[in-house]
Amino acid sequence: QVQLVESGGGLVQAGGSLRLSCAASGRTFSSYRMGWFRQAPGKEREFVAAISASGASTLYADSAKGRFTISRDNAKNTVYLEMNSLKPEDTAVYYCAARLGLASRRSNDYPYWGQGTQVTVSS
Numbered sequence: 001q002v003q004l005v006e007s008g009g010g011l012v013q014a015g016g017s018l019r020l021s022c023a024a025s026g027r028t029f030s031s032y033r034m035g036w037f038r039q040a041p042g043k044e045r046e047f048v049a050a051i052s053a054s055g056a057s058t059l060y061a062d063s064a065k066g067r068f069t070i071s072r073d074n075a076k077n078t079v080y081l082e083m084n085s086l087k088p089e090d091t092a093v094y095y096c097a098a099r100l101g102l103a104s105r106r107s108n109d110y111p112y113w114g115q116g117t118q119v120t121v122s123s
Contacts, residue, residue, distance in 0.1 A: 001026065001112070002024050002025060002026045002028070002029065002032060002098050002112050003024065003025040003026070003112070004022055004023070004024050004025075004096050004097070004098060004112060004113065004114035005022065005023050005024075005114055005115070006020060006021065006022045006094065006095065006096050006114040006115065006116060006117040007020070007021050007022075007023070007117060008020040008021050008117060009093075009094060009117030009118045009119045009120075010118075010119070010120070011120045011121075011122065012086055012119075012120070012121055012122070013121070013122050014086060014087055014088055014121055014122065014123050015085060015086065016086050016121070017082070017083060017084045017085075017086065018083050018086065018119060019080060019081070019082050019083070020036070020080065020081040020083070020094055020096075020117060020119075021078055021079075021080055022034070022036075022078065022079045022080070022081075022096030022114055023076075023077060023078050024077045024078070024079070024098065025077070026077070029074060029077040030053055030054075030074040031053055031100060032053060032098040032099065032100060032112075033050060033051065033052055033053055033098070033099050033100070033101065033102060033103040033104070034050065034051050034070075034072060034079040034096060034097070034098055034103075035047065035048075035049065035050040035051075035096065035097045035098075035099070035103065035104065035105075035107075035110055036048040036049045036050070036070060036079075036081045036094060036095070036096055036097075037094070037095045037096075037097060037107055037110075038090075038092035038093065038094045038095065038119075039092055039093050039095070039116075040089075040091060040092040040093075043092075045095070045107050046061065047059075047061050047105040047106070047107065048060075048061050048063075048064050048068065048081065048094070049061065049064055049068055049069075049070035049081060050070065050103040050104060050105065051070045051071070051072055051079065051103060052102075052103050054074075055071065055072045055074070057103065058070050058103075059103055059105060061105070063089075063090075067083065067084050067085045067086075068081060068082065068083050068084070069081070069082040069084075070082075079096055081094065081096075083119070086119075086121045087121060088121045088122065088123045089121075090119060090121050091119060091120050091121050092118075092119060093116040093117065093118050093119075094116060094117050094118075094119050095113055095114055095115075095116045096113075096114045097110035097112060097113050097114070098110060098111075098112040099111060099112070
């Protein structure tokens with residue numbers, strides 16, 4: 001089992017950048033595929049990015065490609081989401097999630113979730 005804690009959210013102007021972090025407990029972090037999802041008010045949770053256990057393979061939502069970068073440091077039990085050129089439509093609560101299977105875009109495939117961190121992008 002793994003426990004996840006996100007940090008790094010905040011208020012930023014459009015065009016700005018933020019780096020989210022997700023710290024995981026447990027000694028087997030390097031076995032987990034990690035994902036970032038987000039949920040805006042009144043909307044369903046949506047996939048943002050995912051990364052393989054080794055970090056060698058990544059997946060991105062179309063909305064994130066070219067602007068967001070997912071990475072991980074298995075020595076620090078941490079996964080990151082670097083977000084650049086932020087837009088007001090990126091405003092949401094961002095969640096990290098973990099699973100033992102292949103990296104996936106589907107939130108239902110992830111059994112472990114953090115509590116979320118709020119990102120607000122002002123216009």
